[in-house]
Amino acid sequence: MTVIVTPRGAPAKQVAKDDSMLKQKQMMAAHYERLTSAPETGEKVVSTFVPGNLNELVKCFDLVNNLPEVNAIQSGLRKQSGAYVLEAEKIGHSEDVCTYVKSDIGMMAKGNIGPNGKKLPNPNALLLSYTGCFTFMKWFELLREQYQCETIMLHTPYMGDGKITKNMIEYMVKQLKEEVIPKLERISGVKFDIDRLREYLKKSAKAEDDLVAVLQSAKNKPSPIDAYFGGIYYIGPIFGAFRGTDDAIDYYRFLRAEVEERVAAGKGPITPDGDMGKEKYRLVVEGPPNYTNFRQFWKMFYDEGAVVVASSYTKVGGVYDLGFRHDPDKPLETLAEYCLGVYTNRNLPMRIDMLANYIEEYQADGLLINSIKSCNSFSAGQLLIMREVEKRTGKPAAFIESDLVDPRYFSAANIKNRLESYFQMIEQKRSGAALERGAA
Amino acid sequence: MATSLKESKLADIVSRAQALFDDLSFTAARKWKEAAPGRKVVGYLPIYVPRELIHAAGMLPLGVVGGGDQLEVIHGDAFYQSYICRIPRSTIELGVSGRLDFVDGMLFPSICDVIRNLSGMWKMMFPEVYVRYFDVPQNYKDEIGGNYYIQELRELLEALGEMRGRPVTDDELRASIAVYNENRTLVRELYALRAERPWQVPAAEAYLMMRAGLVLPVEEHSALLRDYIAAAKSEERPRRDNCRVVLTGVFCEQPPLNLIKSLELAGCYVVDDDLLLVTRWLVGDVTTEGDPLENLARAFLHQSSSTAAKYEPDLAEKGQHLVRAVQRTKAEGVIFACPSFCDPALLDRPMLQRVLKAANIPYIAFKYAENSGQMQPIREQAGTFADSIKLWSGA
Numbered sequence A: 001m002t003v004i005v006t007p008r009g010a011p012a013k014q015v016a017k018d019d020s021m022l023k024q025k026q027m028m029a030a031h032y033e034r035l036t037s038a039p040e041t042g043e044k045v046v047s048t049f050v051p052g053n054l055n056e057l058v059k060c061f062d063l064v065n066n067l068p069e070v071n072a073i074q075s076g077l078r079k080q081s082g083a084y085v086l087e088a089e090k091i092g093h094s095e096d097v098c099t100y101v102k103s104d105i106g107m108m109a110k111g112n113i114g115p116n117g118k119k120l121p122n123p124n125a126l127l128l129s130y131t132g133c134f135t136f137m138k139w140f141e142l143l144r145e146q147y148q149c150e151t152i153m154l155h156t157p158y159m160g161d162g163k164i165t166k167n168m169i170e171y172m173v174k175q176l177k178e179e180v181i182p183k184l185e186r187i188s189g190v191k192f193d194i195d196r197l198r199e200y201l202k203k204s205a206k207a208e209d210d211l212v213a214v215l216q217s218a219k220n221k222p223s224p225i226d227a228y229f230g231g232i233y234y235i236g237p238i239f240g241a242f243r244g245t246d247d248a249i250d251y252y253r254f255l256r257a258e259v260e261e262r263v264a265a266g267k268g269p270i271t272p273d274g275d276m277g278k279e280k281y282r283l284v285v286e287g288p289p290n291y292t293n294f295r296q297f298w299k300m301f302y303d304e305g306a307v308v309v310a311s312s313y314t315k316v317g318g319v320y321d322l323g324f325r326h327d328p329d330k331p332l333e334t335l336a337e338y339c340l341g342v343y344t345n346r347n348l349p350m351r352i353d354m355l356a357n358y359i360e361e362y363q364a365d366g367l368l369i370n371s372i373k374s375c376n377s378f379s380a381g382q383l384l385i386m387r388e389v390e391k392r393t394g395k396p397a398a399f400i401e402s403d404l405v406d407p408r409y410f411s412a413a414n415i416k417n418r419l420e421s422y423f424q425m426i427e428q429k430r431s432g433a434a435l436e437r438g439a440a
Numbered sequence B: 001m002a003t004s005l006k007e008s009k010l011a012d013i014v015s016r017a018q019a020l021f022d023d024l025s026f027t028a029a030r031k032w033k034e035a036a037p038g039r040k041v042v043g044y045l046p047i048y049v050p051r052e053l054i055h056a057a058g059m060l061p062l063g064v065v066g067g068g069d070q071l072e073v074i075h076g077d078a079f080y081q082s083y084i085c086r087i088p089r090s091t092i093e094l095g096v097s098g099r100l101d102f103v104d105g106m107l108f109p110s111i112c113d114v115i116r117n118l119s120g121m122w123k124m125m126f127p128e129v130y131v132r133y134f135d136v137p138q139n140y141k142d143e144i145g146g147n148y149y150i151q152e153l154r155e156l157l158e159a160l161g162e163m164r165g166r167p168v169t170d171d172e173l174r175a176s177i178a179v180y181n182e183n184r185t186l187v188r189e190l191y192a193l194r195a196e197r198p199w200q201v202p203a204a205e206a207y208l209m210m211r212a213g214l215v216l217p218v219e220e221h222s223a224l225l226r227d228y229i230a231a232a233k234s235e236e237r238p239r240r241d242n243c244r245v246v247l248t249g250v251f252c253e254q255p256p257l258n259l260i261k262s263l264e265l266a267g268c269y270v271v272d273d274d275l276l277l278v279t280r281w282l283v284g285d286v287t288t289e290g291d292p293l294e295n296l297a298r299a300f301l302h303q304s305s306s307t308a309a310k311y312e313p314d315l316a317e318k319g320q321h322l323v324r325a326v327q328r329t330k331a332e333g334v335i336f337a338c339p340s341f342c343d344p345a346l347l348d349r350p351m352l353q354r355v356l357k358a359a360n361i362p363y364i365a366f367k368y369a370e371n372s373g374q375m376q377p378i379r380e381q382a383g384t385f386a387d388s389i390k391l392w393s394g395a
């Protein structure tokens, strides 16, 4: 799964206007530049994952982070992932497995060219701090084979019983203290300074506050944002390489101001085709998007006046809207809590609660699930999720299927059909409710 | 005369195991439960749970490994998309159809995202059952992963104690460890015998013996193993000109029994495998002296099987368990059989294959589902493999 796109391919007409958009574009470009020029600058690179990333800690060691998932998304958006996936299959990977992994491996096999057209450096270490998915572990075992570099594991237990226990926190803190930090010190040559970590965590929390305000702005009618398609841009900096930076603070401050302006003006979201027309349907979406046909997919929604008011995917790199903030007063525990609380590390009943609550809180018309063919972490259990949420909220739900970065599994006609009938279903539900109200 | 008696003994043992295997209603476990008031049954999925804890609480650990090729899946498919493996849907089917209605608890081991998510589904669908996602450490240091694991074991043990209304004592646990040590010894003996004389212990029979261990009380299973080993040793069976292979990838969703049989018919003696790992997850005995939870934890960390669901911290060690299995059993090749859509098995496969290649060990690979019916392609592939191995070894 996961996140982060550069504003390339983002709401085109707005680019000139929005400070946040410009800011993000410049941040991402600078980051990729820093990454690809690491061999010249001598900076050390650590590859890591989005869900459960330890960005503040990585920064304490002056390491540059490289996120293979983000690279896979970039390849998807640039329509290169299809060829990469095929390449990986050619070299022996099964057609059945996660396509993020295959996109990454295929990209590596074809020269590892990053989104800025330059070669991505070999990492000095693989920081296997992951949560919510077993595939991450296999992914880095595969990369380790390739790069022959040190792999640092931080294991996050699963919230199987829907709670974080003392034992889980102690286990994770111990791993941080005795495994992760000493190894990062050795690899980077930089001594760990916990006050430095506290500073970064403070910055994270600040940006997180603004992110939450942005996400929750969708409670307005009309919603000023699209919390899925648009949301993917909004989570970019905080889920990626920028948590704990001044850049992220600035970005989210700009973004929040812009969104608040839209609320004041009674405006809906910006789409790649400009301001969205009248808001007709408000949806909650579960599951990752499709990146190979991202714009086409989004258009199927905004053309019909459908806006996503809340989504689970924008919680894969951290669940902040339920109250969690990185806490500088307990620096290692807070990193553990962060990893444990990530969306896909929550058990199924928790996911159901979250989605059903979103429907109520954001006054949505129903739940839409985009089931990703190659992502067991999200997909296994989604049919039960759908039925439960439907039962609890009394709102209709719908199920579509696609893939993150494998274009072979995006069937535009199918998805469009499903969406159309879903919107009709919502209409019927509404007229039914109106009739009832009339009769009463 | 003597031979026919022995034969019938062997045939009886095998047919008993076959009947247990065929029984999708778990009658044996039901009977065990009914035999005395207050008895409880705790189910578990692949790959590993410490059955000693369940046993020490006086309960029956019951292995649930899907529905196989005989179960008609009616409801289960409504819970899973077509691109998810079979085992969760047939397990749901077993639950929804009432076949597991006598089970008081279910443990879902930390193996993959599918079984992980199934634990939450079970909580929702069967709220009267004690459900636990059984997490295990991916850090193998005593003071880190070990401490975490001991605490997880303690929580499970406390829950089991609550279920029976009386805490489980250390002595009970030590006694259970001893009982399982005995079982592990017999399992090792069976595997060693098969590796030595595979024509005496056909793979399908060995598998049925292990499957019986999922549904029988461990003491009965040990007795069954003992009888089988004795019978299998004493009966001379025809030796075929088969090659010797290690079967791998079959640690979760089960291959159909026919698939296992087909491999041998196609010319491959299975001399080792990763089927039903729970029966030999711990590769040595667990000491019964001292703190039993610490002992179980130490065994888990330092003497347990390697499999895809486990992180291998050392790159140089990755896949070596397979090379060692080949050497130990004098196998001539490896067969990768992986369930369709199984991320752990299929993502691990290329890494393992590279290790085998470096060690000059031939291999083939195919996928299956628990309800695969058509064995012809697999038989052909295995047959060609066997022929080519014979050709190489002859050269």
Ligand code: SF4
Binding pocket: A001, A002, A098, A099, A100, A101, A132, A133, A134, A135, A136, A374, A375, A376, A377, A378, A404
């Ligand atoms: S299986 Fe899903 S969550 Fe896991 S790496 Fe792949 S896309 Fe991400």
Ligand code: SF4
Binding pocket: B085, B086, B087, B088, B111, B112, B113, B114, B115, B252, B253, B339, B341, B342, B343, B344, B345
């Ligand atoms: S067969 Fe593989 S993917 Fe399916 S539940 Fe088992 S380990 Fe998970």
